[in-house]
Amino acid sequence: MRSFHVREFFETPRQQWRCLYNERFMLEFDNGEKLETITARVEVDRKLWMAHEYFDRLPILPGHHIGPGPLSNKRIQDVTSVITEDVDTIYGRGNYDREYLWLLTYRAFNRLYNEAVVEYSEYVRSVNSFDMCRLYEYPPLKAIRQQLRPTDKSMADCGKATLEILMTDPALRRNPIVSDLRAGLVKSEQLLQVLLVRGNNTDIDSHIYNRPIMGNYYAGITDPAEAAMDSTLAAKAIIFQGQPLEQTEYANRKLQFSSQRVDLLVMGDCRTPHLSSIPITKTRFRDMEGLTFLNPATGKQEPLRKHHWELVKDTTIQVRLAFDCHFREKGCICSTCYGLLANNIPYGANLGHIASVLTQSEVSQRVLKVKHSEASTEVKPITITAEQRRYILPGKLPTQIRLNDELKKRGIKLLLKAVATQQSFNGSKLPIVKKSDLVEGLSMAKYSQFMQVTFDVPTQNRQPMRYHITIGKGARMASLSLDFLRYFVKEGFTIQHDGNYHISLDGWDFSKPVFELPNKHANMKDFAGEVETFIRSTRDDSARHLGPLRQLKQYDDPVEALLDLHELMTQEVDAPFTHLAVVMLSLMVERDNPNNFNLPRAGVPVRFAKYDQILNNGSLGPLFAYQGGKKALESISQYLRKDRQAHLMDPVLCPVG
Numbered sequence: 001m002r003s004f005h006v007r008e009f010f011e012t013p014r015q016q017w018r019c020l021y022n023e024r025f026m027l028e029f030d031n032g033e034k035l036e037t038i039t040a041r042v043e044v045d046r047k048l049w050m051a052h053e054y055f056d057r058l059p060i061l062p063g064h065h066i067g068p069g070p071l072s073n074k075r076i077q078d079v080t081s082v083i084t085e086d087v088d089t090i091y092g093r094g095n096y097d098r099e100y101l102w103l104l105t106y107r108a109f110n111r112l113y114n115e116a117v118v119e120y121s122e123y124v125r126s127v128n129s130f131d132m133c134r135l136y137e138y139p140p141l142k143a144i145r146q147q148l149r150p151t152d153k154s155m156a157d158c159g160k161a162t163l164e165i166l167m168t169d170p171a172l173r174r175n176p177i178v179s180d181l182r183a184g185l186v187k188s189e190q191l192l193q194v195l196l197v198r199g200n201n202t203d204i205d206s207h208i209y210n211r212p213i214m215g216n217y218y219a220g221i222t223d224p225a226e227a228a229m230d231s232t233l234a235a236k237a238i239i240f241q242g243q244p245l246e247q248t249e250y251a252n253r254k255l256q257f258s259s260q261r262v263d264l265l266v267m268g269d270c271r272t273p274h275l276s277s278i279p280i281t282k283t284r285f286r287d288m289e290g291l292t293f294l295n296p297a298t299g300k301q302e303p304l305r306k307h308h309w310e311l312v313k314d315t316t317i318q319v320r321l322a323f324d325c326h327f328r329e330k331g332c333i334c335s336t337c338y339g340l341l342a343n344n345i346p347y348g349a350n351l352g353h354i355a356s357v358l359t360q361s362e363v364s365q366r367v368l369k370v371k372h373s374e375a376s377t378e379v380k381p382i383t384i385t386a387e388q389r390r391y392i393l394p395g396k397l398p399t400q401i402r403l404n405d406e407l408k409k410r411g412i413k414l415l416l417k418a419v420a421t422q423q424s425f426n427g428s429k430l431p432i433v434k435k436s437d438l439v440e441g442l443s444m445a446k447y448s449q450f451m452q453v454t455f456d457v458p459t460q461n462r463q464p465m466r467y468h469i470t471i472g473k474g475a476r477m478a479s480l481s482l483d484f485l486r487y488f489v490k491e492g493f494t495i496q497h498d499g500n501y502h503i504s505l506d507g508w509d510f511s512k513p514v515f516e517l518p519n520k521h522a523n524m525k526d527f528a529g530e531v532e533t534f535i536r537s538t539r540d541d542s543a544r545h546l547g548p549l550r551q552l553k554q555y556d557d558p559v560e561a562l563l564d565l566h567e568l569m570t571q572e573v574d575a576p577f578t579h580l581a582v583v584m585l586s587l588m589v590e591r592d593n594p595n596n597f598n599l600p601r602a603g604v605p606v607r608f609a610k611y612d613q614i615l616n617n618g619s620l621g622p623l624f625a626y627q628g629g630k631k632a633l634e635s636i637s638q639y640l641r642k643d644r645q646a647h648l649m650d651p652v653l654c655p656v657g
């Protein structure tokens with residue numbers, strides 16, 4: 001096998017390369033390392049090596065080579081990001097023009113795409129129905145379809161087996177659909193719906209149909225009931241493009257107004273002594289990459305990188321978080337607290353705007369493309385927080401909830417609302433239940449519907465304390481189980497003056513489920529609403545509200561809030577810690593200074609304020625862009641507040657010069 005040096009390819013035009021058309025050879029890099037590759041790979045490399053043409057001290061390294069395997073968009077991005085990082089390491093921060101480097105990367109992408117379509121035009125192939133037909137009739141795939149049964153397990157197993165064949169079978173290598181799939185250009189879930197089975201689908205209210213759709217898109221969905229079930233996803237897509245999308249987008253806009261309080265990035269180190277302890281899990285680690293942490297091996301603060309995983313997994317590490325930066329009072333964050341993402345921020349860019357757009361844009365994208373994001377349906381078990389576990393516990397099935405038997409020892413009563421509210425009909429239909437109705441197979445959701453229940457905790461010599469727990473989620477509301485309904489009827493009931501049934505739990509068997517949730521899919525609309533409520537603290541519920549309805553203003557410890565917000569976001573989307581920390585900082589005020597709504601000074605204890613308070617008490621630029629500007633102008637209290645933090649939008653309201 002022949003060997004070539006990488007500079008030969010870099011410095012001579014393609015026509016003068018000594019290697020043959022599609023030759024396999026050894027490629028030697030500037031650092032002396034050698035790799036086996038082929039001509040076509042180096043042709044792609046050469047188009048991406050634009051930064052090397054300008055930054056002549058930048059060596060060509062193995063990481064700048066596209067490598068074997070399908071040429072996906074992600075791989076091209078990975079190579080350019082290695083190049084970008086190497087320029088930074090070799091030239092040193094501040095010694096080169098970052099934005100010019102970004103421009104070169106952008107041009108390199110363009111060069112690759114624009115020139116490749118011309119140069120490789122003879123390789124362009126098409127996909128036709130015969131390719132799909134051959135794939136569908138491929139005997140091993142056919143055999144899997146014959147084994148398919150309408151159960152979750154069978155569908156999952158057959159899906160896995162089909163995918164295994166599609167991804168690895170050498171006989172299918174030349175099929176264009178398979179090669180697109182292997183290159184990551186086709187979504188496997190969607191291909192499985194074509195070749196294998198459509199699977200579970202949801203109704204427009206996110207209720208999961210009892211039976212899956214057993215047809216597939218290749219053979220067609222011929223059963224009328226299945227066709228009707230399949231059509232609801234399209235209906236849902238139309239619904240979601242309307243009001244839910246508007247609401248999500250409006251929430252994004254609101255979030256931007258407050259986040260913009262955090263303004264500029266300061267390149268350097270504020271030298272804050274404050275580090276936060278964060279227990280590392282896999283998901284957290286992924287979104288913490290680049291944060292400055294105290295390396296236990298070296299005792300120094302350095303950026304957290306992928307190769308630190310072995311060092312930090314299952315431990316608690318000390319990190320710098322954006323909201324603890326010493327520059328926060330001025331609306332600034334230093335690049336050390338911000339982490340390596342600082343390298344991606346253009347000069348003069350508003351950090352808050354970037355953070356809110358990047359956390360929210362994916363959420364609205366998902367609402368918009370509900371058809372794709374909810375194509376594969378699953379029931380998510382309800383999440384019960386540590387605080388809630390003092391009262392409720394998960395039942396045997398993922399849709400059941402039982403009570404903690406501690407309740408009996410402490411003489412705690414269960415309170416159920418007896419009157420209907422706008423949200424749910426609660427226990428208003430319970431008086432019509434007869435003993436003879438209560439047989440197996442009864443539809444429990446007909447009799448009761450609860451979003452929230454209350455526990456009455458006796459305290460010495462005083463009024464009992466009441467704790468509210470949210471047990472429903474979005475459109476998914478809990479009903480009483482058959483067992484509990486029997487208990488309820490047997491014990492007899494009266495409605496107390498507070499509009500609740502007070503149920504003593506003395507005779508209850510705590511091993512049985514009390515609540516059941518319908519089979520419902522957690523949908524993106526509900527998710528978007530939950531994120532908004534969390535960040536803006538829009539609900540005015542009692543402070544003693546425990547449950548998934550969490551809000552920033554309930555937290556005393558910002559780190560705990562950050563971890564919970566991260567957990568909430570990562571149920572559906574990626575969320576880098578730094579962006580979340582910036583969004584959170586924008587809602588922080590000083591705890592011991594109740595009338596000051598400016599960003600907190602360095603090192604003082606903080607609390608989270610409600611969104612409306614921040615907007616009403618800050619500079620009025622964003623309030624005018626939001627709503628209620630006229631009211632603010634007419635309110636005397638607005639004229640009493642003089643010390644207000646400047647905002648990005650002030651020049652719009654009050655142009656200077």
Ligand SMILES: [Zn+2]
Pocket residue numbers: 269270271272324325326327333334335336337338
């Ligand atoms: Zn800092």
